Amino acid sequence: MMPETIRIALVFLINTLLNLYLFVLMLRAMLELVRANYFNPLTQFSVRLTHHLIDPIRRRLPNFYNIETASVVVIFAIAMIKFFLIALING
Numbered sequence: 621m622m623p624e625t626i627r628i629a630l631v632f633l634i635n636t637l638l639n640l641y642l643f644v645l646m647l648r649a650m651l652e653l654v655r656a657n658y659f660n661p662l663t664q665f666s667v668r669l670t671h672h673l674i675d676p677i678r679r680r681l682p683n684f685y686n687i688e689t690a691s692v693v694v695i696f697a698i699a700m701i702k703f704f705l706i707a708l709i710n711g
Contacts, residue, residue: 631709638702642695644669649691670694 622630648666656663670691679688 627709631706633707634643634702634705636699639706640670640704642698645674645691645695645698648674649688652688652691655686668711 644666647662648670651660651663651666658664658667673694674688674690677693678688681689681693683689
């Protein structure tokens with residue numbers, strides 16, 4: 621059993637980091653939905669941060685109209701991992 625302060629700090633750290641990454645993933649999905657210019661610095665930032673997770677899934681999943689299904693799947697998976705980790709730490 622870990623001390624209370626370490627548990628709270630660990631939950632805060634996991635929650636903050638994964639929420640920030642989820643935000644960048646949602647930003648990428650929104651930018652692709654509106655067909656933002658790839659040379660936009662915000663678009664390049666989101667693509668660089670997320671392409672390692674999205675590209676392998678993108679090769680296997682087709683897009684649904686303008687919605688990139690790979691981004692949606694990764695967002696859902698990261699959210700589930702976040703909830704699982706926090707529940708595991710909290711006991």
